[in-house]
Amino acid sequence: MQPTDIKHPDYFHKVVDCQWACPAHTPVPEYIRLIAAGRYSDAYMVNWESNVFPGILGRTCDRPCEPACRRGRVEEENQPKPEPVAICRLKRVTADYKDNEDVQKRIAVHKKTRSNGKRIACIGAGPASLTVARDLAPLGYEVTVFDQDPRAGGMIWTQIPRFRLPMEVIDEEVNYILDLGVSLVQRKITSLKTLMGERYDAIFVGSGAPRGRDLDIPGRKEGAPNIHIGIDWLASVSFGHTSKIGKRVIVLGGGNTAMDCCRTSKRLGGEDVKVIVRSGFEEMKASPWEKEDAMHEGIPILNYLVPKSFEVKNQKLVGMQFEKVKAVYDEKGKRSLVPTGEPDPFFECDDVLVAVGQENAFPWIERDSGVEFDKYGLPKLNKETLQSTVPNVLFGGDAAFGPKNIIWAVAHGHDAAVSIDKLLNGENTNERPAPGVTLVSQKMGIHEWSYDNDIVADARYKVPWRDIKVTLKNVKAEVELGFDVATAWKEAQRCLNCDVQTVFTDKLCIECDACVDICPMDCITFTQNGDEDELRKRLKAPALNASQSLYVSGALKTRRVMVKDEDVCLHCGLCAERCPTGAWDMQKFLLEMTHAGHGCRTPKKTLPLKAA
Numbered sequence: 001m002q003p004t005d006i007k008h009p010d011y012f013h014k015v016v017d018c019q020w021a022c023p024a025h026t027p028v029p030e031y032i033r034l035i036a037a038g039r040y041s042d043a044y045m046v047n048w049e050s051n052v053f054p055g056i057l058g059r060t061c062d063r064p065c066e067p068a069c070r071r072g073r074v075e076e077e078n079q080p081k082p083e084p085v086a087i088c089r090l091k092r093v094t095a096d097y098k099d100n101e102d103v104q105k106r107i108a109v110h111k112k113t114r115s116n117g118k119r120i121a122c123i124g125a126g127p128a129s130l131t132v133a134r135d136l137a138p139l140g141y142e143v144t145v146f147d148q149d150p151r152a153g154g155m156i157w158t159q160i161p162r163f164r165l166p167m168e169v170i171d172e173e174v175n176y177i178l179d180l181g182v183s184l185v186q187r188k189i190t191s192l193k194t195l196m197g198e199r200y201d202a203i204f205v206g207s208g209a210p211r212g213r214d215l216d217i218p219g220r221k222e223g224a225p226n227i228h229i230g231i232d233w234l235a236s237v238s239f240g241h242t243s244k245i246g247k248r249v250i251v252l253g254g255g256n257t258a259m260d261c262c263r264t265s266k267r268l269g270g271e272d273v274k275v276i277v278r279s280g281f282e283e284m285k286a287s288p289w290e291k292e293d294a295m296h297e298g299i300p301i302l303n304y305l306v307p308k309s310f311e312v313k314n315q316k317l318v319g320m321q322f323e324k325v326k327a328v329y330d331e332k333g334k335r336s337l338v339p340t341g342e343p344d345p346f347f348e349c350d351d352v353l354v355a356v357g358q359e360n361a362f363p364w365i366e367r368d369s370g371v372e373f374d375k376y377g378l379p380k381l382n383k384e385t386l387q388s389t390v391p392n393v394l395f396g397g398d399a400a401f402g403p404k405n406i407i408w409a410v411a412h413g414h415d416a417a418v419s420i421d422k423l424l425n426g427e428n429t430n431e432r433p434a435p436g437v438t439l440v441s442q443k444m445g446i447h448e449w450s451y452d453n454d455i456v457a458d459a460r461y462k463v464p465w466r467d468i469k470v471t472l473k474n475v476k477a478e479v480e481l482g483f484d485v486a487t488a489w490k491e492a493q494r495c496l497n498c499d500v501q502t503v504f505t506d507k508l509c510i511e512c513d514a515c516v517d518i519c520p521m522d523c524i525t526f527t528q529n530g531d532e533d534e535l536r537k538r539l540k541a542p543a544l545n546a547s548q549s550l551y552v553s554g555a556l557k558t559r560r561v562m563v564k565d566e567d568v569c570l571h572c573g574l575c576a577e578r579c580p581t582g583a584w585d586m587q588k589f590l591l592e593m594t595h596a597g598h599g600c601r602t603p604k605k606t607l608p609l610k611a612a
Contacts, residue, residue: 001532001561003554006503009437012589014549015566016499018087021068023411025435025593026050028065028087029499033451035093036492038485041102044094048107050593051091052131052177052410053156055169058092059480060160062256062287062405070496073545074521074568083460085494089480093488095169104176112181116140118424121200123189126154127406128397129206130174131413133182135596136420143181144200148188152178155208155398156406158235159257161264162476192365192393202392202420205379206409209398211361215252215354219310223317223352227310230261230355237264237475246350249273250320252307253355254284259291261353262299267475274347275301276320278337280327293479297468306337308344310352319348358403378402385419385429386412394419414595421596433600436592441585442500449586451497453573455520461491497571500588504562506553508583511560515575515584516540523565524575526556539563 006012014020018028027046034043047054069084118141122129125147133143145152152174157167178184189195195203212229214220220227226246230253236242249270251262254277265273275294277284281303284291291301305322312318322345325337360378365371370390372380379388379395386394396412398404419429442449464481471477483491516524522541529535532550536543543550548567555561576584594600 001529001535001550001552001563003506003561004549004552006439006501006551009435009591011549012439012499012501013435013591015501016589016591017068017070018065018085018498019591021064022051023064023408024051024414025591026065027499027590027592029495029497030590031094032085032087032090032492032495033497035090036452036489036495038489040094040097041099041106044098044103045106047091047094048103048176051407052134052413053127053173053406054091055095055173056156056165057406057410058088058090058095059165059169060156061088061091061407063088064407070498070567071494074496074570086460086463086483086491089463089483090488090491092482095173096482097485097488107176108179110138110180112137112140114140115142118142118201119199120144120202120204120420121146121195121198122204122206123195124154124205124207124397124399125149125152125174125184126206126208126397126409127156128399128409128413128416129154129204130177131410132204132206132396132417132420134177134180135414135417137177137180137182139421139597141420142183144183144185146185146187146189148186150186152184154206155231158238159231159260161234161237161260163263163267163471163474163479164260166476166478190364192369192371196369196393201424202394204416204420205365205393205395205399206397206413207362207399209358209360209403211359212257212354213357213359215307215356217307217309219312219317222312222315223310226317226351228351228353230257230353231358233353234260234264237268242268244269247271248349249351249353250347250349251275251353251355253277253357254279254286254301255355255357256286256290257358258353258355259286259294261355262294263297264475265351265353266297266299266472270351273299275299276305276307276322276347277301277303278306278325280304297472304337305345311346317349317352319346320352321346358398360399360402376402382430384415384432386416387419387423387429391429392420392423414593417596418594418600421600425601427602431602433594435594436590436599438590439501439503439587440590441587443585449500449573451500451586451588452493453497453500453571453586454493455496455570455572456490456493458490458494460494461487499590500571500573500586502551502564502569502571502573502575503585503587504551504553504564505583505585506556506562508581509553509556509562510581510583511556511558512580514578514580518574518578520572520574521565521568521570523567523569525563526560527563528559529555529561535563539565541565541568543567 031043031046066084072082075082122145212231249265308321324342372389397409525539543565551564553562
C-alpha cells in the first residue's frame, strides 16, 4: 500500500464517522466537548453554522450520524447491545441550556446591513428555503420567502406533532433566520412563469413533497368521510381544524408519518389504534426509535398485511379487509410478497389514516417554463449544483429528489445558496468550494492533552420521558424531557473524540514497539507492506471492516511500515504518551464546510503592475 495522504481533507474527515455521515457535516465531537465543558452557547453556535436548526433537529433528526458512531463498534462484546453516543439528543442540550441573549447577539452579527441589489425568491418556507435565506441574506441579497401558510417552518410545523416538537422551539429558530433581514410573504405560488416575470435574479423551489399517496382499492370512495391522507390530517391537527378521531383507528404505512399519525390519534380519542404494514417490521422505513415510541404507548404494529378493501355498511366505514402475505426472495436477493393462502384478516375501525408515502406535486410549474421533468415527475437537476434546466431556478429538500428528512433539506439549502452566490457573481457553479481544514496538536505537556482522553465504559444514557398518563391526554405535552446538565455531561464523556487524530511521523520512529504494547485495541501493527486485502488479514488484530481506512506510514528503517486500523482506534492517546521520540502526536482535525460568500468564490487573479 502507498503511504496514507493525511493532507487530503477526506482522509481524517472519514475517520470522524459521525461528521462524515451527517449531510450538513456538523462537527459533532467539537460541540460535544463544548457541552462537557459547560459551554452550551458555543456548542449551539457550532451547530447553527452547520445544521441551522439545533433545537428542532435535536428532537426530530433522523440521526444518520448515530449508526456511524464508532462507539457502537468498539464497546465490549459482552455488553448486551453496544450503543452509539446520543448525538442527536446532545444537540438538543445545546438549545435547552444556551444563553438565549448571548446567542441572539451572536446571530444578530450576521444581519443584513445593506443590499447588493440581487433579488432571490424562495418558494415554500420549509428547512431548505430557510437555509438558503440564512446563507444569502447576510451577504446583502434581498430574499423573499413565499408560503401559503401564515407562518414559516413548512413541514416542521405542519406535519411534526407538538408532543415531539413544541411550537416555541420552531418559532425561536425560524425567527433567528427571518430576523436576518428575510421577508416572509403569505402567498400561494400558482405559476412559476408569473414569478419569473417578477424579475427575481434566482428562484429556489423548496416546496417539499406536499401530496400524500392514496389507496385506490374497493370502498375508498364510499368510505371517504372517514378515510384521511396522513400528512393532510396531521396538518389539520396542527392548524387546530381537527381535534378528535374515532375510537377505533387503523393507520396504514410504515414510515415516520405513520408513527406520528398513530401517536396523534391516541391523543385525540383513539382507544384501539393499530398500525398495519405490508412489509416486515425490520423493513419499515420508520426510524427504530419512532417505532419504539409508538409501541411504548400501547400501539401494536401488524406486519405482512396488504390492504384489499375498505368495508362500508349503511354508508359508514366499519373496517378493512387485508390479505396475509410473506416475503420470498429469489436467487438475486430480490424480495416479493406472495399470499400465504390464509383467510383474509378483517379489522374493525371508525377511521383510517393513509400514510403510505408522499410524492411531489408541481401543477404550478408550467411545462413550457423551461424546467424539464423526468418520467417520475421530478425536476431534472444537476445533483451537485441543484440547478434545473433553467440555470437560475434551483430545487432543494423533498422538492428536489423526493421525500427524505430535515437534515438533507438543510444540506441542499447550503449547496443551493453556494450555487446562487456563484451564479450571480458570474462564476462556474460546477466549481464547488473546498472546505476549511485545520489540524492542530493537542499537546499541553509531555503526557498531557488539551482534551479529556479518558475512555469511560458507561452504557448510553436514556432520555427521560414525561409520564404517559399526562402525554396521552394532551397532544401538546412534549414526551421527551431532554437530558439534565449532569446526565448530558456523562453522555458527552462517552464520545471517543474521533476528530482528535493519531498522527504518525515515520522519520521519528525508532521501531521500539512501545505503542503496540500499550494500545488497548491492538490496532497498531509494524509489518512488511503488501496489498490491502492481504495486509488487512495479517495485522495484529485483523482489520476486516473494509469500509474503514488503514493508516499506512512510509517505509521505516527496517523497511517495515506502521499500519493502524482506524476502525477501532479509541483516540485515547496512549500511543503518543508512551512514544519516546514523539513520532506519535494527537492532533485535532476540524473540517468546516464553506458556505455561500467570498469563501466559495474563485479568487481573482491580480495582474502584475506594468513598469512605468
